[in-house]
Each structure stands twice: as structure tokens, then as C-alpha cells.
Amino acid sequence: MKIGIADTTFSRVNMGAVAADELRKQASVAIERVTVPGIKDLPVACKKLIGERKCGIVMALGMPGGKEKDRMCAHEASQGLIICQLMTNTHIIEVFVHEDEAEDDRELAWLAEQRTREHARNVIKLAFNPQELIKEAGTGQRQGFPDAGPARR
Numbered sequence: 038m039k040i041g042i043a044d045t046t047f048s049r050v051n052m053g054a055v056a057a058d059e060l061r062k063q064a065s066v067a068i069e070r071v072t073v074p075g076i077k078d079l080p081v082a083c084k085k086l087i088g089e090r091k092c093g094i095v096m097a098l099g100m101p102g103g104k105e106k107d108r109m110c111a112h113e114a115s116q117g118l119i120i121c122q123l124m125t126n127t128h129i130i131e132v133f134v135h136e137d138e139a140e141d142d143r144e145l146a147w148l149a150e151q152r153t154r155e156h157a158r159n160v161i162k163l164a165f166n167p168q169e170l171i172k173e174a175g176t177g178q179r180q181g182f183p184d185a186g187p188a189r190r
Contacts, residue, residue: 038066038067038092038093038094038164038165039066039067039068039069039090039091039092039093040060040066040067040068040069040092040093040094040095040096040160040164041068041069041070041071041083041086041087041090041092041094041095041096042056042057042060042068042069042070042071042086042095042096042098043070043071043072043073043079043082043083043086043095043096043097043098044056044070044071044072044073044098044099045072045073045074045075045076045078045079045098045099045100046072046073046074046075047074047075047076047099047100048098048099048100048134048149049100049136049142049145049146049149050100050134050145050146050149050150052098052099052100052132052134052149052150052153053070053072053098055149055150055153055154055157056096056098056132056153056154056156056157057070059153059154059157059158060157060160060161063157063158063161064161064165066161069086069090069092071085071086075099075110076099076100076101076110076111076114076133077110077113077114077117079097079099079114079117079118080097080114080117080118080120080121081117082097083095083097083118083121083129084121084124084125087121087125087127088125092127093127093164094127094128094129094130094160094163094164095127095128095129095130096129096130096132096153096156096157096160097114097118097129097130097131097132098132098133098153099111099114099132099133099134100133100134100135100136100149101133101135101136102135102136102137103135103136103137107135107136108135111133111135114133115131115133118131128163130156130159130160130163132152132153132156132180134148134149134152134153134181138181148181148182151180151181151182152180152181155180155181156180159180175187
């Protein structure tokens with residue numbers, strides 16, 4: 038199975054390179070990558086990776102800014118990614134890291150790398166061993182920050 042990676046030049050971390058590195062560490066897979074200018078360009082990039090480049094699963098990587106306008110753009114991009122998934126019956130794993138999630142550039146870079154790597158591992162599980170995800174159901178997994186753990190009564 039080919040795995041697609043769509044990332045942006047707007048991001049302040051090369052999340053596409055991080056994703057490709059982690060995917061290659063986890064499995065021997067073919068990777069197709071495309072980079073677009075901004076987050077709202079991701080849905081069509083993902084659709085092309087699926088339709089034209091025959092990817093069986095895609096990662097959509099982006100880093101919205103911290104302003105309200107950026108949140109709106111991220112929401113619009115997310116809706117486009119959902120529509121693309123429904124149109125193609127293909128999973129697109131959205132990996133967004135909002136700039137206001139971090140206190141400074143160092144934490145932002147760390148978070149972007151951690152979240153991207155954790156989601157890349159999820160992509161491998163989803164594509165090749167979905168039973169692993171079933172084992173993690175209800176465990177409060179979080180990508181980037183520490184896991185929340187299961188809720189207790």
C-alpha cells in the first residue's frame with residue numbers, strides 16, 4: 038500500500054519530512070508526498086494523492102496560526118478533508134498543530150514532531166494492523182502531549 042503525505046509551506050516545521058521518516062522506521066512502504074502553500078490547499082492535495090497517485094491512506098499535515106482567522110481556516114480545511122474522505126472512502130489522518138498550543142518555538146517544534154510521529158504510527162496501524170487500534174480503544178490516547186488515560190468511575 039502506498040501512503041500519501043500532504044504538507045504545507047505555511048508550517049514552521051517540516052512535518053512532511055518527519056512523517057516520512059517515521060513511516061519508514063515503522064514499515065517498508067512506498068510514500069508519495071506533495072507540498073502545498075496553505076492548509077486550505079490540503080483537501081485537493083489529498084484527493085489527488087488518493088485518486089491520481091493511488092495512495093491507500095493519506096496524512097494531511099498543517100500548522101494553523103494562533104489567531105481566530107487561522108482557527109476558521111483550519112476548520113474549513115478539516116471539513117474539506119472529511120468531505121474528501123467520504124468521496125473517496127479513504128482515511129485521511131489530519132495532523133494539525135496550532136501555533137497557540139505551545140509556549141515558545143522550541144515547544145512548538147517538539148509538539149509538531151511528536152504529534153506527527155505518533156500519528157504516523159497510527160497510520161501504519163490503521164493500514165496494516167487495525168487490531169492494534171482496537172486494543173487502544175478507550176485508553177485516552179493523545180498525540181503530542183501525554184495520554185489522558187481512561188476515565189475512572
